[in-house]
Amino acid sequence: MITYIKGKLVEKSPTFLVVESGGIGYFINISLNTFDQIKDKENILVYTHxxxxxxxxTLYGFAQKSEREIFRLLISVSGIGSNIARTMLSSLSPVQIRDAIASADVAIIQGVKGIGAKTAQRVILDLKDKVLKIYNIDEVSPNSNNTNKEEALSALEVLGFTKRQSEKVVDRVLKQDTSLSVEDIIKQTLKNL
Structure with missing residues (x-):
């Protein structure tokens, strides 16, 4: 098993990397999450599956071990192949996926392209206990994040920004960190508007 590859970044696209290590060029499939995290450095380390x-x-690469761990959990679910798992990790951060599973938030998982209600429910059913045990977390309330998002959007509207304009930036901010308070969401959004 190849656990990571450390070498020279030869090519980078939103869906793959080519890393040269020991005279061999490795074609590594990646998610958008990994693409965003890997800077255009000459030498990089990519965790692999x-x-x-x-x-x-087929080699899959991840900027962080936590993303690879979520990927492996996802592909253990019947009906979730590596391409769907990669799509999920391109749409949501590993933390968002973990929290959605822990809180049994079907809507967040179903929001990923290609995932229907039954598949989202199967992901939660199969992985909830594992996620709670692995990450040593208590059950999470499913709507705390949505409430914070709605409150932040309302506040931004009061400040004169349209909901449509703000929502994309708020979603991007929450993709980076789902545990932000309403105030922090507003501050981060204002920096990016």
Missing amino acids: LQIKEDSH
């Missing part, structure tokens, strides 16, 4: 199938060997 090698998937071996009858007709292919």
